Amino acid sequence: MxxxxxxxxxxxxxxxxxxxxxxxxxxxxxxLYLLTRKKWKPQGWWPGDTPFEIMVGAILTxxxxxxxxxxxxxxxKAAGCLEPQALADIxxxxxxxxxxxxxxxxxxxxxxxNFMRWYTEVLPDGHGKGVPLSLLRSTLLAVNGIGPETADSxxxxxxxxTVFVIDAYTRRILRRHFFIRGKETYEELRLLFEANIKRxxxxxxxxxxxxxxxxxxxxxxxxxxxxxxLQDHPHDELL
DNA sequence: GCCCAGGTGTTTC
DNA sequence: GAAACACATGGG
Numbered sequence: 218m219x220x221x222x223x224x225x226x227x228x229x230x231x232x233x234x235x236x237x238x239x240x241x242x243x244x245x246x247x248x249l250y251l252l253t254r255k256k257w258k259p260q261g262w263w264p265g266d267t268p269f270e271i272m273v274g275a276i277l278t279x280x281x282x283x284x285x286x287x288x289x290x291x292x293x294k295a296a297g298c299l300e301p302q303a304l305a306d307i308x309x310x311x312x313x314x315x316x317x318x319x320x321x322x323x324x325x326x327x328x329x330x331n332f333m334r335w336y337t338e339v340l341p342d343g344h345g346k347g348v349p350l351s352l353l354r355s356t357l358l359a360v361n362g363i364g365p366e367t368a369d370s371x372x373x374x375x376x377x378x379t380v381f382v383i384d385a386y387t388r389r390i391l392r393r394h395f396f397i398r399g400k401e402t403y404e405e406l407r408l409l410f411e412a413n414i415k416r417x418x419x420x421x422x423x424x425x426x427x428x429x430x431x432x433x434x435x436x437x438x439x440x441x442x443x444x445x446x447l448q449d450h451p452h453d454e455l456l
Numbered sequence: 457g458c459c460c461a462g463g464t465g466t467t468t469c
Numbered sequence: 470g471a472a473a474c475a476c477a478t479g480g481g
Contacts, residue, residue, distance in 0.1 A: 275462090282461040285479055320461085320478040328464085364464050384462050429462055438460075 237396035237453065243413040245395055250414070252446040253427035260426035263374035265290075268344065270299055271375040272336075275367050276328055277319045288318035301343065305333045328362030335360045350378050365403040373425070379418045381410040382425045386432025393436065393456045394447050 264283070265271040270290065277286045292315040293299045298307050307315075313326035339345065339356050353376065357368040365383070372378040383406045391406070392399040401409075414420060435445035442448050 278461085279463040280461065280476085281463085281478075282480075285461080288479080318478060321463095321476045322478080324464085324476050362464065366463065370462080382462085386462070425462090432462080 239396050240451070241391050241395040241397055241409055241413070246410065246413050248450075249390075249394070249447070250420075250424050250427065252450065253431055254423075256446045257427060257430050259423050260430065262422055262426040263370070265374075267299075268375040269301060272332070272371045273299065273304070273329065275370040275374070276332060276363070277316060277325060279321070279325070279367060281320045285319050289316040292316065292318070301333070301336060304329065305337060324362070328360075331360050331362050335363075345376055350380070353378070354380070365407070369407070373418070373421055377418060379416055379421055381407050381414075381421050383407050383410070384425075384429070384432075386428050386436060387425075389438075390428060390431060390436045390447075392453070393440070394450055394452050396453060 263271045263274065265274050273293070274286055274290060277289050290299065293304075296303075296307075296311075296315055298304050298312070298315065304312070309326050309330055312329060313322045316322050316325055316329075319325060335356060339348065339353065345353055350372070354368055354372060357363050357371060358365065363371075369380045369382045372380045373382055383403050387406060388397075388399060388401075391397045397406075410421075410424075414424065431446065435441050435447075
């Protein structure tokens, strides 16, 4: 948290060149969520029929559009490979071919196989009830190919654990509208959210989903501010 | 044709 | 350590 700017002052339009105040405090984040909720309904995430499908989807969607993931998921389903035993057993080359539409298919086939070793060892019952969150998270992060965002997506959306998910959209939105520096680590941003919003799984679930809506529809690399729920919110014109 | 997508690991300074 | 690079398809 050391590199985050101190918060505490009231919001303003940032009229001067003075360093902008980090506004990602509890009232700022609450406002962000309320503004998105005025525009979008609760998203009911994650898209997927079973926890296992959600976990696979979390790996497949790494740096890839969801529409491409859907094509890969369809292939996996058709091949009967969207269940643990089948995915553990399938030849890695065949697996790569099935998930081809999601991009990086050789890489992701290896990652899915790595993930299945974790699954068999740590989550044989498929839900991990009773396993401490810290153990689930640390062992997931030890899997080659599962970084913090993928791990936390699995924990929150497939295993119903109360962990906030940070992604590129979150970083960009906070940089443009809440004046963080943008170079904070994943953990700093996760703890920032977890320290400043109510610790409710349903809130963590929908807040991240709303951020993705905002990032897809408006807060793109080149901003599309028309119709954005944050249009009248203070923002940094230069980013 | 170019840009981008719900990242992560490895290599290189 | 941080910056640069590799990984790849499909849709706008």
